[in-house]
Amino acid sequence: MPATPAKGHVVVAPDKFKGTLEGAQVAARIADGIRRTAPGVEVRELPVADGGEGTLAAALAAGFRRVPVKVAGPTGLPVDAAIAVRDDTAVVELAQSSGLARLPGGRTAPLAAGSFGVGQLIGKAVALGVKRVVLGLGGSACTDGGAGMVQALGVGLYDAEGAELAPGGAALRKLSRIDLGPLAGALAGVEVVVACDVDNPLLGPRGATAVYGPQKGADGDDLAVLEEGLTRWADTVRAAVGRDFRDAPGAGAAGGVGFAALALLGATMRPGIELLLELLGFDEAVRGARLVVTGEGCLDAQTLHGKAPAGVAAAATRAGVRVAAVAGRLELSEREWRAAGFAAALALTDLAEQPGDSMTKAAELAEVAGERLAAELLRS
Numbered sequence: 001m002p003a004t005p006a007k008g009h010v011v012v013a014p015d016k017f018k019g020t021l022e023g024a025q026v027a028a029r030i031a032d033g034i035r036r037t038a039p040g041v042e043v044r045e046l047p048v049a050d051g052g053e054g055t056l057a058a059a060l061a062a063g064f065r066r067v068p069v070k071v072a073g074p075t076g077l078p079v080d081a082a083i084a085v086r087d088d089t090a091v092v093e094l095a096q097s098s099g100l101a102r103l104p105g106g107r108t109a110p111l112a113a114g115s116f117g118v119g120q121l122i123g124k125a126v127a128l129g130v131k132r133v134v135l136g137l138g139g140s141a142c143t144d145g146g147a148g149m150v151q152a153l154g155v156g157l158y159d160a161e162g163a164e165l166a167p168g169g170a171a172l173r174k175l176s177r178i179d180l181g182p183l184a185g186a187l188a189g190v191e192v193v194v195a196c197d198v199d200n201p202l203l204g205p206r207g208a209t210a211v212y213g214p215q216k217g218a219d220g221d222d223l224a225v226l227e228e229g230l231t232r233w234a235d236t237v238r239a240a241v242g243r244d245f246r247d248a249p250g251a252g253a254a255g256g257v258g259f260a261a262l263a264l265l266g267a268t269m270r271p272g273i274e275l276l277l278e279l280l281g282f283d284e285a286v287r288g289a290r291l292v293v294t295g296e297g298c299l300d301a302q303t304l305h306g307k308a309p310a311g312v313a314a315a316a317t318r319a320g321v322r323v324a325a326v327a328g329r330l331e332l333s334e335r336e337w338r339a340a341g342f343a344a345a346l347a348l349t350d351l352a353e354q355p356g357d358s359m360t361k362a363a364e365l366a367e368v369a370g371e372r373l374a375a376e377l378l379r380s
Contacts, residue, residue, distance in 0.1 A: 008290030009042035010034055010378070011316075012370075013282065015308035016047075016054040017297040017328050020362040023047030023054050024061045029363050030293055030326060033370020038378045046285050048294070050308040051195030051272025052138020053101070056093040059084035062280040064091060069124045071117035072152075073102045074141040075109050076167060081117065083125050089132045090125035091279070094118050094254055095139035098148075100216070103141050108217025111225060113142035114167035115257050119152025122265075126190055134279060135261060136195045136272065137254035143169040143213055143226045145202065145233040146260025154182040155264065169209075169255070172229030178240040183264065192265045195272035197306040200252030202234055202245075202259045203227065208252035216255065230256055237263050273311030282315055291377055292316040292323040293370070299327035299347070304340055313341040324377060326369040328358055346372060 012034070014026040021029070027045040034043050049058040060066050064084035073079040074097075081096040095101065097117025103109065118135075125133050142148070147157060148167050156179035157165040165171045200206050209218070209226040218226060233256070234246040241263055245251055250269045251259035261267035277283070286292060294312040296303065303310050309325055316323040322343045330337070330347035337345045348358035348365040351372075358365060 008288055009044055011044050011046055011285050011289050011292045013046045013048045013292060013312050014295040014326065015049055017362055019297065020328065020359055021366070022057055023049060024057060025363065026295065026326075026366055029366035030370035033367035034374040034378070036367075037371045037374035041374070041378060044285055046280060046282065048273065048280060048282070048308050048312060049136070049276055050197055050306065050311065051136040051276060053093070053095045053099065055136035055195065055276065056082060056084050056091060056096060058276060058280060059091040067124065067128065069121055071097045071120040073104070073117060074098045074113040075104060076114070076116070077104055079117065081121060083121055085125070085128060085130060088130050089134065089279070090128065090130040091134045091136065092118070092121045092125060093136045094257060097121055098142055099139040100141045101139065108141065109168070110143060110213065110216045110218035110222050111170035112168035113216070114144045114148030115140070115142050115146055115255070116148035116152045116167060118257065119149035122149070123153055123186075126186060131189060132191045132193065134193050134195055134275065135267065137257055140212075140254035140257060141216055143208055143216060143218065143230070143255035145169065145172065145208070145230050145256030146258070146264070147172060147233060149257060150183065150260050150264050153186055155180055169226040169229045172233045173225065175232050175236050178236055180240065180264070187265060192261060192267040193275065194250065194253070194258060194261050194267045194269045195275045196250045196253045196258055196269050197272045198253050199249035201247045201249070202230055202251040202256050206252070208256040211252065212255060234259070271306055271311070273306060273308045277311060277315055282312070283319065286316055286319045286321055289319075289321045292321050293326060293373060294323060295326035297328040298331060299325055299329070299337065299345060300331035303332070304336070310340055317341045322377065324373050326366060326373070328362065344373060344376060
């Protein structure tokens with residue numbers, strides 16, 4: 001029997017289910033299930049992201065305008081990317097240009113992959129006249145410390161013979177001189193805000209190379225090369241700007257792109273989900289709501305440390321609204337997910353009839369989850 005129509009609307013605000021559904025697809029399917037079971041309830045779809053992959057899609061779903069841009073991919077080959085623009089704010093997602101998913105044939109290039117395309121995306125945003133660039137970091141294929149990004153914005157990087165450096169983290173070992181060129185003028189009046197959920201420094205055992213290098217295909221020898229290059233990069237940047245950012249929290253994000261953003265773009269860093277919820281207008285959307293539904297591919301210990309569902313739960317709780325979670329897999333105990341603020345949590349694996357259905361039939365099962373939550377939580 002359908003649930004009794006409830007007073008107040010429902011906000012469906014999930015992140016992507018990585019490998020199966022984009023955030024907007026998850027939101028649509030859960031919303032369909034709720035509407036079917038509680039036809040009198042208004043349901044608002046507001047997919048979210050935490051600053052990594054899916055950030056652009058979340059901004060577009062919230063009404064930002066898509067601006068296509070052809071830029072250099074991580075290995076230099078051109079890729080079709082985009083930025084999202086609304087009023088005087090642009091959202092730039094690093095993964096659009098320099099993400100692992102942009103590697104030709106999926107073949108990693110740990111020593112040569114670069115972030116040049118990220119700078120091109122930022123440059124496009126600035127050319128459009130925006131006053132604020134939100135840079136989402138995550139899913140990076142490179143460990144170049146953001147050198148490519150600033151080269152795209154006009155910074156010259158030269159070796160001892162005066163030749164321009166080649167792309168990639170390995171080339172940084174030969175860095176001798178930085179020419180900041182037109183960078184300051186190009187970004188005059190533009191605020192750069194980095195959406196980032198990691199606090200890793202640039203170097204050392206918790207740095208960009210040691211922690212994230214293996215994810216990008218770097219082995220033992222490669223790791224040593226990349227660490228040497230980033231150390232040279234940090235030393236040279238310190239000499240050029242008069243400050244040392246290598247130990248700044250988040251400097252190691254996205255293969256060190258966080259470092260270049262802080263040191264050379266004058267960026268500030270904010271927790272990704274906090275910043276995205278602000279951009280997407282979450283507080284306004286949740287005002288007067290009866291229920292918020294969020295989720296991601298796997299609800300686990302990492303969720304509790306700044307991932308999108310935890311941020312949504314915290315924001316909904318502050319607004320006095322109950323929040324439920326839908327996940328592909330649920331690896332938290334009931335005690336843990338309740339302590340995180342969730343009134344209910346459903347896993348697609350528990351709704352599936354056959355092993356593997358949670359992946360191959362994720363869309364259908366997300367609808368079932370919406371029906372279950374409506375029946376359980378939207379009764380008067």
